[in-house]
Amino acid sequence: MMFDLKQLYQDVIVDHNRSPRNFGILEHADRKLEGYNPLCGDKLTLYVKMDGDIISDIRFDGSGCAISVASASLMTEAMKGKTIAKAEQLFNDFHHLLTAENAEPDLDRFGKLAALAGVREYPSRIKCASLCWHTLHAVIDGNAAAVSTE
Amino acid sequence: MNAVNKQKTVFDINKIRADFPVLTRKVHGLPLVYLDNAATSHKPIQVIETLDRYYREYNSNIHRGVHTLSEEATAAYENARQKIRRFINASTDKEIILTSGTTESINLVAQSFGRSTLKAGDEIILSQLEHHSNIVPWQILCEQTGAVIKVVPINDAGELELEQYERLLGPRTRLVAINHISNALGTINPVRKIIELAHSYQAKVLIDGAQAVAHCVVDVQALDCDFYCFSGHKLFGPTGTGVLYGKRALLEAMPPWKGGGDMIRTVTFEKTTYNELPYKFEAGTPHIAGVIGLGAAIDYVNTIGIQAISDYETGLLEYATAAASTVKGMKIIGTARHKASILSFVMDGIHPHDLGTILDHHGVAIRTGHHCAMPVMDRYAIPATARASLAMYNTREEVDKFIMAVNAASQVFK
Ligand SMILES: Cc1ncc(COP(=O)(O)O)c(C=O)c1O
Numbered sequence: 001m002m003f004d005l006k007q008l009y010q011d012v013i014v015d016h017n018r019s020p021r022n023f024g025i026l027e028h029a030d031r032k033l034e035g036y037n038p039l040c041g042d043k044l045t046l047y048v049k050m051d052g053d054i055i056s057d058i059r060f061d062g063s064g065c066a067i068s069v070a071s072a073s074l075m076t077e078a079m080k081g082k083t084i085a086k087a088e089q090l091f092n093d094f095h096h097l098l099t100a101e102n103a104e105p106d107l108d109r110f111g112k113l114a115a116l117a118g119v120r121e122y123p124s125r126i127k128c129a130s131l132c133w134h135t136l137h138a139v140i141d142g143n144a145a146a147v148s149t150e
Numbered sequence: 151m152n153a154v155n156k157q158k159t160v161f162d163i164n165k166i167r168a169d170f171p172v173l174t175r176k177v178h179g180l181p182l183v184y185l186d187n188a189a190t191s192h193k194p195i196q197v198i199e200t201l202d203r204y205y206r207e208y209n210s211n212i213h214r215g216v217h218t219l220s221e222e223a224t225a226a227y228e229n230a231r232q233k234i235r236r237f238i239n240a241s242t243d244k245e246i247i248l249t250s251g252t253t254e255s256i257n258l259v260a261q262s263f264g265r266s267t268l269k270a271g272d273e274i275i276l277s278q279l280e281h282h283s284n285i286v287p288w289q290i291l292c293e294q295t296g297a298v299i300k301v302v303p304i305n306d307a308g309e310l311e312l313e314q315y316e317r318l319l320g321p322r323t324r325l326v327a328i329n330h331i332s333n334a335l336g337t338i339n340p341v342r343k344i345i346e347l348a349h350s351y352q353a354k355v356l357i358d359g360a361q362a363v364a365h366c367v368v369d370v371q372a373l374d375c376d377f378y379c380f381s382g383h384k385l386f387g388p389t390g391t392g393v394l395y396g397k398r399a400l401l402e403a404m405p406p407w408k409g410g411g412d413m414i415r416t417v418t419f420e421k422t423t424y425n426e427l428p429y430k431f432e433a434g435t436p437h438i439a440g441v442i443g444l445g446a447a448i449d450y451v452n453t454i455g456i457q458a459i460s461d462y463e464t465g466l467l468e469y470a471t472a473a474a475s476t477v478k479g480m481k482i483i484g485t486a487r488h489k490a491s492i493l494s495f496v497m498d499g500i501h502p503h504d505l506g507t508i509l510d511h512h513g514v515a516i517r518t519g520h521h522c523a524m525p526v527m528d529r530y531a532i533p534a535t536a537r538a539s540l541a542m543y544n545t546r547e548e549v550d551k552f553i554m555a556v557n558a559a560s561q562v563f564k
Contacts, residue, residue, distance in 0.1 A: 039519060
């Protein structure tokens with residue numbers, strides 16, 4: 001087996017679950033969207049502040065399993081300062097990483113995000129890792145209907 | 151109580167385990183410890199072979215052919231109905247409607263009994279402990295009829311607040327629909343008392359027995375319930391089989407729900423007359439093999455004795471509850487005085503979903519999530535629980551493995 005459990009819950013994930021980065025409400029966010037995963041009850045709200053087409057700030061709050069919280073934490077780290085085009089690119093690459101068979105994670109490209117590749121072995125958990133990413137995707141797509149969940 | 155249930159039997163755990171082929175299987179290289187019995191139970195070889203024999207030897211449609219295979223299948227099917235009738239001690243086979251599961255049984259009552267008798271302002275009493283399948287069909291019915299739902303709350307232990315229940319009962323109460331045993335918490339509800347009280351208001355009572363039939367003696371006449379629903383797959387039988395017991399007079403008065411073959415006597419384009427009970431409610435070709443398999447599952451349970459199973463599981467639950475109390479950070483959700491062998495819990499600092507994945511790696515299968523009972527989760531203000539649900543084939547050694555795996559998970563998140 002390529003990834004065992006230790007690798008799934010490796011230090012990066014446990015660490016980002018325990019002390020998530022960019023956690024909490026972002027005052028003066030331009031965009032905000034709630035993502036919900038009914039399977040485990042993960043509920044995350046993503047806040048984004050744009051400066052032109054650059055994601056100048058991004059935060060999240062809510063509660064969820066370790067995989068979803070760590071994934072959101074790592075994603076916000078990776079996305080801060082990115083242009084929308086770069087963010088889209090990373091979204092697609094990351095999606096591929098989670099779903100493609102045998103795609104060796106490219107450490108240069110993914111950095112710490114590579115830690116999440118282990119969920120491939122756990123099909124029911126892919127949704128946990130991808131929840132915040134899909135939420136961000138909807139946010140930067142500027143899908144107005146989806147953005148106003150409240 | 152019927153004679154079969156009273157029979158003295160010996161509870162031989164090794165023999166029982168040997169009857170369940172899947173229990174020898176490994177998961178992630180370790181022996182399977184299957185503690186997700188509230189979701190579905192495994193099937194003994196006797197059931198598997200019954201299905202196999204049906205398809206190999208006498209597969210055919212029932213109640214239709216005069217040929218040998220059809221006669222055999224019809225006899226086996228109706229024989230299974232009798233076994234079911236005896237198992238829950240109904241007075242006649244006419245009261246045993248075969249369905250696809252608890253969910254369909256409840257929907258049938260809602261759409262047939264409910265829709266033909268309830269009016270705007272009539273009241274249906276449910277409890278906070280219900281499975282979604284004993285909530286949503288009534289919500290649909292309320293939208294159709296203007297009836298309203300009242301909910302019996304639970305206390306911190308997960309027991310129904312009976313005083314509140316008595317307060318909710320009134321002249322507009324038409325139906326009380328409550329589970330016998332809660333799948334989310336394991337609470338055994340005082341259904342006898344609930345039924346008696348409802349009847350004093352002329353309200354009918356549906357009992358959702360999905361979690362009860364494999365774990366305690368069910369005697370529908372002693373309970374005096376109006377409807378009793380359960381699924382075959384939680385009783386060591388095939389999926390896609392279920393039972394609706396209904397009192398004959400009620401079933402006679404109820405209109406058919408689904409139309410089709412088998413449920414009619416004569417059909418013309420001007421007028422169709424319906425078949426007698428129980429066929430009036432059994433439109434179309436049923437899960438013939440499955441029902442015959444359910445009969446075999448009941449035979450199997452009877453050779454052990456449902457009371458013996460219940461006693462064994464009570465001991466196992468006590469053992470598991472005591473073991474759980476030694477685990478740091480483990481909190482049991484649902485501590486009713488009368489409980490079936492279900493251990494719902496949360497762990498400090500570990501989301502149930504992560505716990506489920508880690509336990510799976512130790513070969514231990516548990517369920518994590520809201521258990522189709524979101525109102526229960528809301529009551530405790532938690533998104534989900536982890537749930538170990540024990541069956542007659544589980545052992546103390548398996549409980550130990552489960553506890554060890556939970557401790558190992560704590561290490562990961564230390
Ligand atoms: C209490 C309870 N009611 C109803 C159901 C629904 O049963 P089925 O899905 O077999 O129709 C279940 C099964 O999960 C249950 O536990």
